[in-house]
Amino acid sequence: METVCIPHQATTFFSGLNTDYLAGHEALAPFYAFSPDDAGLDRAITARKQFPVNRQVLVETLRRQYRNHTLYEAVSRNIDALADDNTFTVCTAHQPNLMTGYLYFIYKIIHAAKLARHLEALRPEHRFVPVFYIGSEDADLDELGVFRFNGIRFRWQTEQAGAVGRMSTRDLQPLLDQLTALIGPPGDNAERLKEIIYNAYRQHGTIAEATRYIVNELLGRYGVVVIDPDDAALKQLFVPVLLEELFRPQAHELVQQTSHALEQAYGAQAYSRPINLFYLKDDIRERIEQHGDEWRVLRSDIRWDREALGQEVKAHPERFSPNVILRGLFQETILPDVAFIGGGSEVAYWLQLKPAFDHYRIFFPALVLRQSVLWIDAAATQLQRKTGLSDEELFQPAEKLVRAFVHKHTHKDLQLEDNKQQLNHIFDQIKMKAINIDITLRASAEAALTKMRHQLDTMEKKMMRAEKRNMAGQLSQIYKLKNRLFPNDSLQERYDTFMPYFLEQGNTFFDTLMDATLPYGNQFLLIRTTQPEPALV
Template sequence: MKHHCSRLSYESTGYFSSIVTDYLAGASALRPFYAHQPDLEGIKNAIASRQDFFTPRHILVESLEEQYRSISMEEQVSSNIAALANENTFTIVTAHQPNIFTGPLYFIYKILHAIQLATSLSEQMPAYRFVPVYYMGSEDADLDELGQINIDGHPLQWDTSQTGAVGRMKVDKELIKLLDAIEGQTGVLPYGKELSALFRQSYVSGRTIQEATLHLVNGLFGRFGLVVLIPDQQKLKAAFTSVIEKELLEGFSHKVVQQSTTALGKTYKVQAAGREINLFYLINDRRERIEKEGGDFVVHALGLRFNQTEILEELKNHPERFSPNVILRGAFQETILPNIAFIGGGGELAYWLELKEVFAAIAIPFPVLVLRNSFLLMTAEQEQRMLQLELNHPSLFQKTEVILNQLVKKRTSRQLNLTKEIAQLSVLYEQMKQQAGTIDETLKPHVEALSVKALKRLNELEKKMLRAEKRKFEAEERQIQGLKKHLFPADSLQERVDNISGWYARYGNSWIDMLLKNSLPIESQFSIITIS
């Protein structure tokens, strides 16, 4: 698949928060909030700390084998699952909720990054084996976010009456309707039928969303050895009961996170610090908050009340009914997986930077934090239009208004700024102020006020001159708007809006291969790919 790739720093795009760009730059203000540097040396240190921690490998392997029992596994996947029983095997994890049909493109980018990093480390450190893992956040209950996709600018929404953990919801008639809509939109494209077949093999009526997502992700990435883990399993939750008990009895995580967010908040905008008990009660189609009232534990939405003895008995008999929220989810992940690196987006990294002391409080090793790869995908025609408009890749990330202003100033033959005149006027008013001051000092503020008013009017005139000249560039403005609409839908990064469907239907598996080829293992840069 012919293409070329160029790269930018994340900071230069203007789309990433200061906490992310400072982390990439190794800012000293963030150093207390993570354990290992995001580089090869940091990976080695993470391995060393991981080797001192007991990971329930046999339970993990048993759970995965049971999970994959009904799936046609690639040999690479089967081999990687078996290897997880070995003390010299470690995982590279990315995590995401089971968005229908994979949701936004960054779902794909995260997984490919995990595959690329695992491959790279296996080559550089042959004494160890590194397995890429997609950890499915199937207990998330935010259907508004997980139940919609956008294909080439056309939004599709799953309208279902089901509630609770999205992973436990089932494929119903409304979701099958979306399959028909996707096929109607992409079926005429070269690989549209292939995509629809994969979707239909995955989203079978009556199958849970987490099972459907397992089938789909395995179908897309099984050939690379990617292991998918659905953590919503009794065996796996049982391995985390000591932490759940500590949270129920002490509410330890909230206190620790509050300290971290207070410290981080002095410099950065921080995420929420969670709740007094960072656990949900998960049963059937409900996932509801557990709260403390006096000595009791209550789940108001379900009308449940437990005393301390009863809640601990419930935990012993039904660990699968206790679901960690975002504050404890990472600790659960790092308990059941022999993980040494976590790949996440900017928002994920920001909240992981709050969690180091939570891990320390329960003696779980903290992984290397790696910012996921980001891509902007362009066609050759779009790049040609960019060049015709005298733009380059960095300028594409600017607002439409800024791009147009720069273009007008570059192409017009008229002077559109009054910089010289404003400077001259400032000098003139300063002279008048001094002259008036020799007569009466109280006149100086009056002259100063006249100066401010005059300069303000000149600045307004300058803007009107630019607006007037811009009206002569309506064709260029439409072209810029069209380019931005496709590359930055809804003024957001393409990867946060577009779904895989349009791209896969046009280019097939070679599109995934191309993305993998251009995925950076541990270096951090924003990639722009032009597909010829």
Template sequence: MIKSTVDPACTGQFSQLFLDYLDEKPALAEFYNYFPKLENFGKLIQGKNFPQENREVLVATLQKQYEGIVLDGDFEGQLSSLGKENTFTVTTGHQLNLFTGPLYFIYKIVSTINLAQRLAAAYPESNFVPVYWMATEDHDFDEINYFKLDGKKYQWKTDQKGAVGDFELDESFRDFLKSVDFAPDFFVEAYSQSKTLSEAVRKYVHHLFGEKGLVVVDGNDPAFKQILIPVIEKDLLENIPNEEAQKQTDKLEALGYKSQIFPREINFFYMEKGLRERIEKSGNTFHVLDSDVKFKEEEIKALIQSNPERFSPNVVLRPLYQEMILPNIAYIGGPAEVIYWLQLKGVFDYFGVQFPAVMPRNFALILDKLTVKKQAQLGLDDRDLFTDYVSWRKGFVAEHSSLDVFLKDEKEKLAKIFDESAAEAKEVDVTLQHAFESAKVRATKIMEHLAGKVRKAEEKRLEVQISRMDAIRQFILPGGSPQERVENFMKFYLEDTDFVGRLFEVFEPLDFSFMILKLEDDKGGN
């Protein structure tokens, strides 16, 4: 791959709040702990006070979650190292999209693993374990039940409800799997030899990244939820997280920024098999929406103690939950994730949990050989790839036309004729001036119409060049959305099984530029 970079701002894909965070604007300093610079991780390591009992729960739970997967000695050592006080994690999280979903899932994990390796070199006295936090408790199945490849959508349809990690890979899934007959064997094995979606995702992620030491964590576990009990109580019974998150949100909005998430009085869902719904309180009764489940206050207090796994945090409290069960010093996410973490520092401070370095994943656009060729033919630099298409088309036609497509000179000459004639006619009859001005307006409209015809004729003459730009745009913005948010990584992996390995070579976890990656040979080309 040939790598170049552009400023994220020129791509038009990021909010002002995200860009200001990358620029370390002073007004945002109170919304985070340390900015993700290499030297700041030493401060995070020094300030980390993670309970040893939580480490023991983490190791025991992960060993249980990995049962049934053959692990080599190095990986078993990776799990065991989490019990040591000098071991820290760097984490990313994502939904259980089918077949990994969009490209940026892979980018997240590569960024996380590379950061762990970078920190290990900079701080050799400590161990760093990259972690993928599976969003097994999410219940929005419509967001994850498909993936797209080369313009085609592959979708699994099922009537199952509740936390998606518990979805069974039943007959409907086996039928869906048959439609993906091009999938690599490791996908087929993971899905066909697993009972649930979470089990399958762990298996194929381990296949792809286990050798790099990536540990997959499923937060939907009773042992982990025991650690969260104090937060569940404070949220359901006192609404403290809502108050703290709202304070930060109000401050950000006062600075002119838009919120990414919206805290509620209660930020937990009630969860059991086939059900994950919001909890609301009315008087002394807690109601689970869209169900007949309800509890009196004393009943829900008892349930929190006996079955904390029935309570599932929403986006406001999931980050805190993650940091309570992991000795984490960095969270790597997309631009929207980075923004909503800035709304949550007050929640962390209240519960006395260290706020990690919050950093964006690497961003990338991959260009195959044919697209690179078209870019060169049009003389486009990398920034031009993100320019407004309508503006580019007008500018390109004007620059390469054999005549002035706007008929600027002709319009000026015509206007001058009417103005001079009106002045002479005015001496004869003052009412003639208005007649000439009206005629000038009509003539100008005719010239505009003719200019449009000239532009269309020139666009037709330049059709080959314009079609090249159309093809480039479709490749980098399939369906109008950024490539990394649409295309599945199999678009490139099926042509080059070392595709992920190439990403490891070019991704720089602490460089927040937007990368343009150009494939050097026929691998990955279309």
């Protein structure tokens, strides 16, 4: 394997806000607390000590949530270590997508483990635990119930509703049978993958429990601890914020001010609401709104007066689910985080939230853009060599690459720019002669020139298409390469699941990622297979 790093901005897949954040632009400095580097994390570790969490509740909850799982020794040690005030966490979060959903699900968690290791080397007097926070309360089944494998798009057909993490795995069996029938070729990796899928979704009652099992089986040896925040004991720690959000809301106004400042340069990110909470019970997860002296749950007949709502929060905090604006505050209330690792959109919306953290006196962690990776297998490596494309050129649109290739390798003149300039000069003369005869002929002359320019543009395109046909064999290699590395014109990590890579490499896939991942993810990684493999035909 060969690892290459390139700047994020060279890929064209990252927003200006993300690249400016990585570059440390001063305009963004007011929106975060600690820079994503060794110096920033050193300050974050020192500052975090002033924001204690309830470690007893945290450890007891984790032990209870893991009671039906066989723990790796590294996970067990890390859970025990969280009882110590000298232990901190590096957190990443994602919804419980079926089969983990996308590759970046794995990348996030590996990155948390890598940064935790890095920080232990930086500050050996402390322990750092990588934590995966399951977004189990998300109700977007259209997103979480879909994944791809072997060129097939799988969708979970279920009548269940509400929080996906709470959903039963019972009616997943037809989909699982279809999936496991396709897993191959036969071998240890295929059998291991089938075993993980079977145990996850047939021996665990909910999607959240199944997701914890998968993460533990795949990544537990790195000490990754999985926490499900949909828990009454954890929500109890958040009751003061829940009550204020319902009766004296501040987050909406604070986030709106920050959002307005960011929008001037970067556009809108996450939207806040007057009340940033859902009501979560049985098969519903719906927003709470205040109407006069009454609070209502949308699309239901649930409503309270002030006293009844306060009693409901105190008796059943697990029924109140933070939205994107408050989720981070809840996370930092229950975990002793020093860093949060998120994708581009997550970093963007977290930059809106610092005033809300300050208002509630909750620690705002260092924000780290998760590691992005492009796997270039041996066949793609051969194609890249044949086409002569550089690593940065791989990220350009296929048509742009094709045009550049044709212009570089053709022996013919495919451009009519000189002719267009000559035509402009001739028509300017004709137009002046026409105007001198009758000023009303100006429009006719200009229309004729526009028509001729269009005809020349059309001819130029036809010449390019003809030369493309002449080079069809060579150009097909560019299209094959792009389709292989960027399925559906998207980043590989936003399309594939981990499963094909695990079938090919087994646990080596995760070890390679762990070795290659940068502690702060500040470069885009290309991991290239260099051993020979038959060329694509």
